[in-house]
Amino acid sequence: MSENQWNQQARKVLKGAQQSNVFFNxxxxxxxxxSIKIPLEYANLVDVNNPNDPLLRQVMPQVSNDKSDYSLSPLQDEDNSPVDGLIHKYPNRVLLIASQVCAIHCQYCFRQNFDYTQHDALSNWPEIERYISEHQEINEVILSGGDPLSLSDGKLEKLIKKLENFQHVRSLRIHSRSIVVMPSRMTTKLVEILAKTRLKVVLVTHINHANEISDEFSKNIANIANATLLNQSVLLKGVNDDLNSLKALSLKLFEVGILPYYLHMLDKVEGAQNYFVSDDKAVQLHQQLQSQLSGYLVPKLVRDSGLSSKTWLL
Ligand code: SF4
Structure with missing residues (x-):
């Protein structure tokens, strides 16, 4: 797949309620x-005859009046940002907000109110470069966003080359949902960029349901040969909060060469109330999963706890 073909696909997007209502009838x-944003590559995987389709539910706004303990920024990422565009929570690694853009707008997203204009790693590069140089304990850089793979191949390559200049940085982790919801993103050039960097690459996909894993995605991910492939999901009511869905997801991920890594509890951002799954139910599901799958197919059940870290629920 060329970058040109990807760019053409990237323009095929449902935007707003009206276009979405027409498409999904x-x-x-x-x-x-x-705002509503749904790439056609993802929309075409939805069963339009099923109003409860698990893919549809992730992109359809779920209106709720319950505001109780939901907030605009549940993880307070901004408080862990010593330099704009960089988040430093754990000693050995930093996260860069590499892009403000996502291929899709997931209505449960905890960063939906994040101030991306202030936190753009590329436009604040001199400060970021100074910070990483001064912190020799940092051995891993995580590219996040938005979605770092919404950057062009050229920009991504330049950024990775800059990171390679830090001798103390050994690993590059890329968090992406784009490559799943828009498999055309896995261009030949992207595969080449990841293959030739000296950094150890960990590619973390964000897939919540087995139906998101299309034939094209399965074919393309097989081309990424020298990266560790992991997946993180969010436990979402009406999407994957049942044993069969979670089991099918783990098995399908393994089939395409990805290991289930994290199953996140929902971060309580305003607007996501109707996706909430209780701790009791989550723990019960996780225990059932453990009894039915090999250990390496069971993701860790975790909750991000803002300032410090992740909490293991099990
Ligand atoms: S792709 Fe990731 S960052 Fe973008 S809206 Fe979805 S969950 Fe949020």
Whole structure:
């Protein structure tokens, strides 16, 4: 797949409630603060005859009046940002906000209110370069966003080359949902960039349901040969909060060469109330999963706890 073909696909997107209602033959989409954005490559995987389709539910705003303990920024990422565009929570690694853009808008996203204009790693590079140089304990850089793979191949390559200049940085982790919801993103050039960097690459996909794993994605991910492939999911009511869905997801991930890594509890961002799954139910599901799958197919059940870290629920 060329970058040109990807760019063409990237323009094929449903935007807003009206286009989405027409495409999915429903009236259920409404305009909300976090705008609706659905790539056609993802939309085409939805069963339009199923109003409860698990893929549809992730992109359809779920209106709720319960504001109790939900906030605009549940993880307070901004408080862990010593330099704009960089988040430093754990001693050995930093996360860079490499892009403000996502191929899709997931309505449960905890960063949906994040101030991306202030936190853009590329436009604040001199400060970031100074910070990483001064912190020799950093051996891993995580590219996040938005979605770092919404950067062009050229920009991504330049950024990776800059990171290679830090001799103390050994690993590059890339968090991406784009390559799943828009498999055309896995261009030949991207595969080449990841293959030739001196950094050890860990590619963490964000897949919540087995139905998201299309034939094209399966074919393309097989081309990424020298990276460790892991997946993180969010436990979402009506999407994957049942044993069969979680089991099918782990098995399908393994089939395409990805190991289930994290199953995240929902971060309580305003607008995501109707995706909430209780701790009791999550723990019960996780125990059932453990009894039915080999250990390496069971993701860790975790909750991000803002300032410090992740909490293991099990
Ligand atoms: S792709 Fe990731 S960052 Fe973007 S909206 Fe979805 S969950 Fe949020």
């Amino acid at each position: 429903t009236q259920a989409f409404t305009e909300v603060k976090f």
